[in-house]
Amino acid sequence: MTATDLRNTTTTGSSHAQLHTDVVIAPDHGDEPRRSTRLLRGTDIIRAIGSAVAAVSLTAWMFTFALPLQGEIGFLVVAYALFLILFVVLTAIDDDGPSVRDRIASVVVHSLAVLMLMALFSVVIYTVGRGLEPLTYLNFFIEDMSAAGPLDPLDRGGVLHAIVGTLIMISIALAISIPLGIATAIFLTEFPGRYSRFVRTVVEAMTALPSIVAGLFIYATVIVFLGFNRSGFAAALAITVMMLPIIIRSADVVLRLVPGNLKEASRGLGASTWKTVWTVTLPTARSGLTTAVILGTARGIGETSPVLLTAGATTFLNLDPFNGPMTSLPLQAFTFVKSPELNFIARGFGTAAVLMALVLLLFTLARLIGGRGPGILSPRQRRARDRRSREDRARFDRRALGIPEPEALSERIARMAAASGRAVAASARRAGIAAASVTSSATKYAGSRLRAWWASGRTRIDEWRAARTRPTNDGGDQ
Amino acid sequence: MPKARTSKSDSEAVPERSEDVIDGEVTPAFLGVSDDEQSPRSLHHAKEFVDLAFRRVTTAAGSIVLGIMLLVGLFLLYQGYNALEVAGGNFFTEVKWDPNSGEFGIAAVLTGTILVALTAIFFAVPLALGTALYISEYAPAQIKRGLVTLVDLMAAVPSVVFGLWGVFFLTPAILPVSEWISTYFGWIPIFAVEGFDPSDPLATPTVFTASTFIAGIVVALMVAPITSSIMREVFSQAPLGEREGALALGATRWGMIRSVVLPFGRGGMIGGTMLGLGRALGETIAVFLIISPVFVIQTRILEKGSNSISALIALRYSEASAFEISALMAAGLALFLMTLVINFAASSIIARSRSGGVSDG
Numbered sequence: 130m131t132a133t134d135l136r137n138t139t140t141t142g143s144s145h146a147q148l149h150t151d152v153v154i155a156p157d158h159g160d161e162p163r164r165s166t167r168l169l170r171g172t173d174i175i176r177a178i179g180s181a182v183a184a185v186s187l188t189a190w191m192f193t194f195a196l197p198l199q200g201e202i203g204f205l206v207v208a209y210a211l212f213l214i215l216f217v218v219l220t221a222i223d224d225d226g227p228s229v230r231d232r233i234a235s236v237v238v239h240s241l242a243v244l245m246l247m248a249l250f251s252v253v254i255y256t257v258g259r260g261l262e263p264l265t266y267l268n269f270f271i272e273d274m275s276a277a278g279p280l281d282p283l284d285r286g287g288v289l290h291a292i293v294g295t296l297i298m299i300s301i302a303l304a305i306s307i308p309l310g311i312a313t314a315i316f317l318t319e320f321p322g323r324y325s326r327f328v329r330t331v332v333e334a335m336t337a338l339p340s341i342v343a344g345l346f347i348y349a350t351v352i353v354f355l356g357f358n359r360s361g362f363a364a365a366l367a368i369t370v371m372m373l374p375i376i377i378r379s380a381d382v383v384l385r386l387v388p389g390n391l392k393e394a395s396r397g398l399g400a401s402t403w404k405t406v407w408t409v410t411l412p413t414a415r416s417g418l419t420t421a422v423i424l425g426t427a428r429g430i431g432e433t434s435p436v437l438l439t440a441g442a443t444t445f446l447n448l449d450p451f452n453g454p455m456t457s458l459p460l461q462a463f464t465f466v467k468s469p470e471l472n473f474i475a476r477g478f479g480t481a482a483v484l485m486a487l488v489l490l491l492f493t494l495a496r497l498i499g500g501r502g503p504g505i506l507s508p509r510q511r512r513a514r515d516r517r518s519r520e521d522r523a524r525f526d527r528r529a530l531g532i533p534e535p536e537a538l539s540e541r542i543a544r545m546a547a548a549s550g551r552a553v554a555a556s557a558r559r560a561g562i563a564a565a566s567v568t569s570s571a572t573k574y575a576g577s578r579l580r581a582w583w584a585s586g587r588t589r590i591d592e593w594r595a596a597r598t599r600p601t602n603d604g605g606d607q
Numbered sequence: 608m609p610k611a612r613t614s615k616s617d618s619e620a621v622p623e624r625s626e627d628v629i630d631g632e633v634t635p636a637f638l639g640v641s642d643d644e645q646s647p648r649s650l651h652h653a654k655e656f657v658d659l660a661f662r663r664v665t666t667a668a669g670s671i672v673l674g675i676m677l678l679v680g681l682f683l684l685y686q687g688y689n690a691l692e693v694a695g696g697n698f699f700t701e702v703k704w705d706p707n708s709g710e711f712g713i714a715a716v717l718t719g720t721i722l723v724a725l726t727a728i729f730f731a732v733p734l735a736l737g738t739a740l741y742i743s744e745y746a747p748a749q750i751k752r753g754l755v756t757l758v759d760l761m762a763a764v765p766s767v768v769f770g771l772w773g774v775f776f777l778t779p780a781i782l783p784v785s786e787w788i789s790t791y792f793g794w795i796p797i798f799a800v801e802g803f804d805p806s807d808p809l810a811t812p813t814v815f816t817a818s819t820f821i822a823g824i825v826v827a828l829m830v831a832p833i834t835s836s837i838m839r840e841v842f843s844q845a846p847l848g849e850r851e852g853a854l855a856l857g858a859t860r861w862g863m864i865r866s867v868v869l870p871f872g873r874g875g876m877i878g879g880t881m882l883g884l885g886r887a888l889g890e891t892i893a894v895f896l897i898i899s900p901v902f903v904i905q906t907r908i909l910e911k912g913s914n915s916i917s918a919l920i921a922l923r924y925s926e927a928s929a930f931e932i933s934a935l936m937a938a939g940l941a942l943f944l945m946t947l948v949i950n951f952a953a954s955s956i957i958a959r960s961r962s963g964g965v966s967d968g
Contacts, residue, residue, distance in 0.1 A: 202784050227859050231860055238740045242741035325669060330954075332676065334954060335950075339890075339946055342889065345935070345936065402662070
């Protein structure tokens, strides 16, 4: 982007200069061709395609005839190495050192990015692909596994207990971590000092707390030390310990991005810290905070190891988080694939696909709500703000003119309209006329009166404005 | 201007005030205080009850979180102390894991953990660096935001999914590669594989399954997104003026990246890598699904059998005696301390490479 901008400016700048010098000095430009400012050169594409074709053919020849090589990944690696070598040779024929290095870097960076995205896509697509079969059975979503044995076909049993378990656990975890996390993030940003800096350091270091350690901690405290049984609640606590630092850290970052001058303006108007946080900081950062919470949720929902240690696996539906073992989607997927039965493995992939769909849903939600940074408004919000601003302006103008406040007036009219509407409606009901239509027509009447009054008010304001500007002009003339 | 003229009384007051201000100091007359009370007025204000309560509540929340986080370490130490006392110094040198007979230590699992994490970082850093550079420097502006979202989404893919992929998809596909590396680079100790004879055409590739190498690749894919997202963030903060300066001096795009973006983003690169390393050390389920646990110091990364602390805990916690639990807690404590040190270092490096303070809108 930067480069393009820069080059565009340079081009226009030089063409201006050319125009100018043509007039003043008129030097001989000769046959210097106009330079292309495009970043991607046609020759590069041709070279890349040529080397790719040559590399693939050469590798195919090597694999089939020349060398004892095998395997798809090996083929790709060899082909890519050959492609790089051929591309370098082709580029070096025409270009000089820095340019060759630039092309190589570009090719390597592009291919690394493609490789990573491909690998991650293959993870997702492979899982969904292998899990597709169980997903076509409705019973997969509305039954638990209590009645299905390892040898049963896919039309018996399902993962309802895991879905419900996941939802219960994450709800408990969120009920604890949202208030605690947001309050801590506010503490970190609003009350800076040595203590809060210490808290921030500890929380930041805990962001990458191994999830199994979080599970082990709850196992050590709740189950071994306090002597409770494994339950959904214990698992929810383990997920909370894991999620809290993630939520606090991203909420802290978002709150720190709230413009300082907004907060200062609020303080300058005499608002207290609490008022400032409640009416300025939190609303400004609302979308970012939502994103922070949802991203933490996505991480918490997908973790297996804390649940593995604390929930205890079960095959039947359990709705009580405090009694009896519970299971969650990742734990259920893990349990399924440990079995050697093919149907169980297919169910494991299906469960993983359901889990990913849940994470994707949360993520989409996060993007929809919190796509914008703090203080950046959607078009609708911007229109609303403009409207409020116009209303404020009109109110100031009215006050300067001594016109009664429209709120009071409109409220009075509305109250009168409503009262008269009610009276009319009551009598109308008695007379057997439909009440609703009368009320609505009364409201409509009140609305039209209100609009008429508003229009007259606007005319008066306009007149006043005109009257106000005229003397000033006169004064200037004098 | 017109406003000032409309109100007569205001315009009368104005000259007097401006005179006072021009004098350079705010006189008591301006403040409406008589001459003998020239001492600066106190800025103390009575704190409202709501404010005090607000402060107390948020501080309490911060303290609770701090308490939980400190408790994690303290409880692991408390529960694991019993086992640590019995094992003593052998805890770090013993490879066996048989707490009931008193012979146990984390030498084997610790080596496995570190080797898996290092393999993961070896693959993750180039991938993450390439992706971060692509997104911040090469990608067209239209798809940049989409790519950022995609990488963030990948960071949220559950680890059990990566484990499944590693076991059922990657293992069969990667075996010829392992075999090839071992055949031609087997003279390097870590690539050697015991019981594999390259000249035997009937050798089964099963000695290459469930290895550190495969677990490392899977963990690499899990940590690459978070590493990449930290690197990209730092790269995109490289100052515009210096980028344009480099280009104006005739640098190619790669020249600009090498002389401006990479030096500027060095802190983020190191910090992101270390954060990825911290994640890789703690990864449980994917590693657990892939490896077959062995209790020897296994440094041949291509060979079947590996181990890690988290996999050990996941494997042994369920049918463990009280003392075994204590031993597992001690192992967990070792893992916890290791990741804690790495994360501390990483976050301080990242923090130093970012500018702090409040932002202005």
